[in-house]
Amino acid sequence: MQNETILHVGIDDTDSPKGMCTTFLCYEIVKFLEKQEIQFMDFPYLIRFNPNIPWKTRGNGAVRLTIRAKDPKKIKNKITQFVANYSDTKNGANPGLVFFQSKEIPLQFHKFSKLALWKLISRTQAKQFVSENNIESFYLGNGQGLVGAISAVGYEFSDHTFELLSYRKKSHFGKKRGISVDSVRKMQSTLPETFSSYDNESDRVLITPHGPDPVFYGIRGETVKSVVRASTIVNTDEKLDGYMVFKSNQGTGDHLKNELQIDDLKPFTSGFLVGEVCNKPLIQQGGHVLFSIQVKDRKIRCAVYKPTKITQVAKDLIVGDKIKIGGGIRKASKNYGRILNVEFLHVLQLAKHNLITNPTCRKCNKRMKSKGNKQGFECIKCGNRSLSKTTLEIPRKIQCKLYIPAVSAHRHLTRPYQRIKKRNKNIQFNDSIPWMHVF
Numbered sequence: 001m002q003n004e005t006i007l008h009v010g011i012d013d014t015d016s017p018k019g020m021c022t023t024f025l026c027y028e029i030v031k032f033l034e035k036q037e038i039q040f041m042d043f044p045y046l047i048r049f050n051p052n053i054p055w056k057t058r059g060n061g062a063v064r065l066t067i068r069a070k071d072p073k074k075i076k077n078k079i080t081q082f083v084a085n086y087s088d089t090k091n092g093a094n095p096g097l098v099f100f101q102s103k104e105i106p107l108q109f110h111k112f113s114k115l116a117l118w119k120l121i122s123r124t125q126a127k128q129f130v131s132e133n134n135i136e137s138f139y140l141g142n143g144q145g146l147v148g149a150i151s152a153v154g155y156e157f158s159d160h161t162f163e164l165l166s167y168r169k170k171s172h173f174g175k176k177r178g179i180s181v182d183s184v185r186k187m188q189s190t191l192p193e194t195f196s197s198y199d200n201e202s203d204r205v206l207i208t209p210h211g212p213d214p215v216f217y218g219i220r221g222e223t224v225k226s227v228v229r230a231s232t233i234v235n236t237d238e239k240l241d242g243y244m245v246f247k248s249n250q251g252t253g254d255h256l257k258n259e260l261q262i263d264d265l266k267p268f269t270s271g272f273l274v275g276e277v278c279n280k281p282l283i284q285q286g287g288h289v290l291f292s293i294q295v296k297d298r299k300i301r302c303a304v305y306k307p308t309k310i311t312q313v314a315k316d317l318i319v320g321d322k323i324k325i326g327g328g329i330r331k332a333s334k335n336y337g338r339i340l341n342v343e344f345l346h347v348l349q350l351a352k353h354n355l356i357t358n359p360t361c362r363k364c365n366k367r368m369k370s371k372g373n374k375q376g377f378e379c380i381k382c383g384n385r386s387l388s389k390t391t392l393e394i395p396r397k398i399q400c401k402l403y404i405p406a407v408s409a410h411r412h413l414t415r416p417y418q419r420i421k422k423r424n425k426n427i428q429f430n431d432s433i434p435w436m437h438v439f
């Protein structure tokens with residue numbers, strides 16, 4: 001078969017908060033494709049883009065399939081039908097679908113995809129991209145889904161993880177999920193080969209969504225083998241339809257890799273800043289912590305939210321601490337200008353915490369009393385005198401290290417502690433372990 005028969009398919013935004021899920025649509029498409037004259041060239045991709053944009057559905061995730069097809073026209077027609085039939089447009093889904101037929105993906109796709117990781121990209125830009133590059137596409141609603149569909153096709157991995165998503169039978173959609181908590185705890189022993197499955201601190205299962213979507217659970221891990229094996233440990237109360245394993249950028253911190261430009265902090269962008277703490281952190285009602293950092297000659301307010309559990313660290317920052325912080329820019333509100341919502345906090349250098357106090361009497365080890373303005377200090381016990389105040393260095397409670405939110409507050413893209421130094425090299429696609437299985 002020739003190059004032309006390689007087909008990349010990008011799909012996004014077929015779901016709404018009320019139901020469906022783009023990965024499930026992808027699972028249904030793969031079920032169909034398995035009966036066709038095609039060959040899978042790669043794992044299905046589940047790519048998460050900028051989580052700080054306002055109109056995302058749940059996790060702002062798009063999917064991609066890459067196949068070799070004998071009759072690409074037929075396949076494209078059928079996939080378009082799938083997208084039209086399965087999308088929850090009644091409840092606000094704005095699906096986008098992109099086909100790209102070539103082995104190599106052009107540079108402009110990669111560029112577009114990189115920007116979608118941390119920027120706000122409008123549907124107008126996506127529609128422009130489609131027409132300028134003469135790309136086969138389809139959309140419903142306002143076409144916002146084209147942004148993710150193009151970006152999924154253009155995505156390039158620099159690190160990756162896998163997620164096994166198991167799907168419910170239709171008869172169970174919307175019903176409560178019954179899962180053995182013990183089995184999830186047991187499955188968690190496969191960490192670090194799997195991650196973010198269970199929160200020991202609050203005794204909470206993290207692999208099951210709570211909404212009406214068709215996903216029963218998702219297991220995140222480093223290899224196809226590790227997630228498939230882990231799934232055999234988990235027990236559920238209902239018979240599931242099947243599973244599919246996606247190659248993903250989840251757990252890679254992908255959206256926080258670029259340095260934000262302090263003089264161009266557009267709302268809804270994600271990235272990092274390096275600067276110096278320039279005011280004393282304030283604890284807000286509700287336990288959130290606000291402080292500001294100075295980057296060059298500008299100051300930006302930063303917010304650390306209570307559920308992240310790094311408020312403890314944030315409130316111990318002092319003026320002069322050098323830090324690197326990652327997160328998303330929140331739009332200005334009535335009371336505040338733009339704020340960076342902190343998603344990680346890396347202390348680079350700690351300032352000395354000096355406290356200027358009355359001197360201590362060397363003999364009695366007691367704090368001296370002031371004799372009045374410019375009159376010096378006196379020990380009330382023995383009468384010893386001293387002229388000036390002394391400086392006391394207070395030990396710091398925080399360290400020069402990276403602090404990330406508690407696992408219960410992680411986003412799909414958050415790089416967990418056990419992945420801090422881990423980078424998976426792009427592995428060759430293979431079928432040796434079934435990445436898709438219908439029970």
Ligand SMILES: [Zn+2]
Nearest residue numbers: 361364379382
């Ligand atoms: Zn004394």
